[in-house]
Amino acid sequence: AQSVTQLDSQVPVFEEAPVELRCNYSSSVSVYLFWYVQYPNQGLQLLLKYLSGSTLVESINGFEAEFNKSQTSFHLRKPSVHISDTAEYFCAVGARGNTPLVFGKGTRLSVIA
Amino acid sequence: GAVVSQHPSWVICKSGTSVKIECRSLDFQATTMFWYRQFPKQSLMLMATSNEGSKATYEQGVEKDKFLINHASLTLSTLTVTSAHPEDSSFYICSAPRHSGETQYFGPGTRLLVL
Numbered sequence: 001a002q003s004v005t006q007l008d009s010q011v012p013v014f015e016e017a018p019v020e021l022r023c024n025y026s027s028s029v030s031v032y033l034f035w036y037v038q039y040p041n042q043g044l045q046l047l048l049k050y051l052s053g054s055t056l057v058e059s060i061n062g063f064e065a066e067f068n069k070s071q072t073s074f075h076l077r078k079p080s081v082h083i084s085d086t087a088e089y090f091c092a093v094g095a096r097g098n099t100p101l102v103f104g105k106g107t108r109l110s111v112i113a
Numbered sequence: 114g115a116v117v118s119q120h121p122s123w124v125i126c127k128s129g130t131s132v133k134i135e136c137r138s139l140d141f142q143a144t145t146m147f148w149y150r151q152f153p154k155q156s157l158m159l160m161a162t163s164n165e166g167s168k169a170t171y172e173q174g175v176e177k178d179k180f181l182i183n184h185a186s187l188t189l190s191t192l193t194v195t196s197a198h199p200e201d202s203s204f205y206i207c208s209a210p211r212h213s214g215e216t217q218y219f220g221p222g223t224r225l226l227v228l
Binding site: 034042049090106 | 217
């Protein structure tokens, strides 16, 4: 079984400041790791994912996450946030194969002008 | 690209009625689909795994007689909330994995409000 811990439930940050949203996971098997973003009253949008290979993965809108196997972490970072980044961010883990994802409790990122 | 759709996107119903939610994979076949539930300001919790041609498997604490799942074809899974009550009000999201789980396609969700 897998589990995901998102250490921060809420992260307020000023516009153009850097941000890190933390995610730790546990699993007894190899997993895929995902970050999803959810805007108010909307569904999930995939931000980025780690499958294998390079431990640093990037999204098209400036977010990046680094898979750290020894620390079982997959923290999400952005060097300069925008107001439009205000949303709920979910870290998720899935075992390889057609298995469901296990989600963290989410981190609400609030970008302040 | 591959898309998963859900219908309806919104439903408001009276307590005691049944509500059916459809989840469709639009350009690929999905032998497995997952149903999640998200209460306000909470995370997604897996309810059940829908398997084409066989019975669904339910997570602990999810009543199988209340949340009926039918996966009648390779592109359609339905979730029926029977005798809905206000505590069933939630956001229901389906997903379909592809490429051995490397990709998980999520539907846009169905918001259910039971009055």
